Amino acid sequence: MKDQIAKYAGKLLADRSALAGRIAIAANDDVLLADGDPALVRLAGSVLDRLNCLSLVVASPAVPFADFLVARAPAGDCAIVPRDTETRTFLHDIPFLRANDLEADPAARIAQLLGSRKGVVVEGVGIIASGALTVEQAYINYSSVFHATFVKYLEDLLVEGFRLPGEKEAFAAFRTGWLRPLTAEGLVFRPGPLSNPDEILDEVTTVGRYTVERGLVDSFFGNISCRSGDLIYISQTAASLDELSGCIDPVSFGNTSTTGITASSELAAHRRIFETSDAAVILHGHPKFAVVMSMLCEEEGCPVTDCWKDCPKVRIMGGTPVVAGEIGAGGLAKRVPPVIAGPGRAMVYGHGVFTIGRTGFAEAFNALVEVENWCRTEYFRRLALQGITG
Numbered sequence: 001m002k003d004q005i006a007k008y009a010g011k012l013l014a015d016r017s018a019l020a021g022r023i024a025i026a027a028n029d030d031v032l033l034a035d036g037d038p039a040l041v042r043l044a045g046s047v048l049d050r051l052n053c054l055s056l057v058v059a060s061p062a063v064p065f066a067d068f069l070v071a072r073a074p075a076g077d078c079a080i081v082p083r084d085t086e087t088r089t090f091l092h093d094i095p096f097l098r099a100n101d102l103e104a105d106p107a108a109r110i111a112q113l114l115g116s117r118k119g120v121v122v123e124g125v126g127i128i129a130s131g132a133l134t135v136e137q138a139y140i141n142y143s144s145v146f147h148a149t150f151v152k153y154l155e156d157l158l159v160e161g162f163r164l165p166g167e168k169e170a171f172a173a174f175r176t177g178w179l180r181p182l183t184a185e186g187l188v189f190r191p192g193p194l195s196n197p198d199e200i201l202d203e204v205t206t207v208g209r210y211t212v213e214r215g216l217v218d219s220f221f222g223n224i225s226c227r228s229g230d231l232i233y234i235s236q237t238a239a240s241l242d243e244l245s246g247c248i249d250p251v252s253f254g255n256t257s258t259t260g261i262t263a264s265s266e267l268a269a270h271r272r273i274f275e276t277s278d279a280a281v282i283l284h285g286h287p288k289f290a291v292v293m294s295m296l297c298e299e300e301g302c303p304v305t306d307c308w309k310d311c312p313k314v315r316i317m318g319g320t321p322v323v324a325g326e327i328g329a330g331g332l333a334k335r336v337p338p339v340i341a342g343p344g345r346a347m348v349y350g351h352g353v354f355t356i357g358r359t360g361f362a363e364a365f366n367a368l369v370e371v372e373n374w375c376r377t378e379y380f381r382r383l384a385l386q387g388i389t390g
Helices: 002-014 038-048 065-072 085-091 106-114 135-160 167-178 197-213 267-276 288-294 361-385
Strands: 018-029 031-036 055-061 094-097 119-122 126-131 223-228 231-235 248-252 281-285 315-317 320-323 345-348 352-357
Touching: 002 018, 002 031, 002 055, 002 135, 018 038, 018 126, 018 135, 031 038, 038 055, 038 106, 055 135, 065 094, 065 119, 065 135, 085 135, 094 106, 094 135, 106 119, 106 126, 119 135, 126 135, 135 288, 135 361, 197 223, 197 231, 197 248, 197 281, 197 361, 223 267, 231 267, 267 281, 267 352, 281 361, 288 345, 288 352, 288 361, 315 361, 345 361, 352 361
Parallel strands: 094 119, 320 345
Antiparallel strands: 018 031, 018 055, 055 126, 119 126, 223 231, 223 281, 231 248, 281 352, 315 320, 345 352
16 A cells, blocks of 8 residues: 555656655545645545545646636635536536635644545645545546646636636746646557557557656546457547556447447547548547536537437637547547547547547657647737736
């Protein structure tokens, strides 16, 4: 258990989702095991004592967006409700506690909220997330809340501008410090076509790690696949893309066996993309600016309310088609394949980006980088047009 605590503390630093020195992870293993900032360790232990779960992550996010969302929330609100797909599917909403709500028994208040949600935001403390059975689950839930609050803040800022003291300065520090240039420089890809099973497994594992290392996916979200003959090699559902060794399923292209039971929940979309295009590989990530921009629509008087699943339109952003659709055969598997073949890329409302490679993963990865970079540039252009600078 100690090695798991150390591993996921390291991941929080590697993916730059938490501040160094402001991380604590606690787990029950007959006795309480914990490591990290002493004050946060004490809080984690007190909360965990009140919960029926194995582990807890308490950390201050590397960017202050979660705290800003709490401070910007109207009086009386008690939850943040992002519009991205990860929140809708896994988190539903993100409860929060203001700093002045922590005066009496904060551990009890936090535990009460975590009893019905996977993660909460505590103003002045950070994000607290639980893992029912493993430390990994607590890390995943922390990462999911970090992603959701990041996206929500950027989306709100574009509409409302700066509203808090110090907010502009903090955003400027994020833009010049935390945000890094996104490239595929230095990465090595096997030239395609890929046909040898061992080489396919190795390349899928390597490229999955690249997507995490370059910040193109958070938590365990995202998936990757390669077609070879009548097989699709695809990452398993809930698999971390930077740890795909042993978590890649060879699935019959014709869906004639049960080998796809553990495959990605978006297997149907991957299969249909292979059927309707000349794709040899598919890469799907959740880069943050692409998620934000996919939810921006200037349509006036539109009667659609559930835009994320019911919007019938194909919008174009930077040459990339944007569609709506639910996860699974009834949504993405119908909406993405018709638009991705030509440009080799497609964005999904609140859900990220799909890209294809006609021979190998270099094309797909570079397309994913290009889409996210365009979305970054366009986001800051729109901020500037509204006089919002930082």
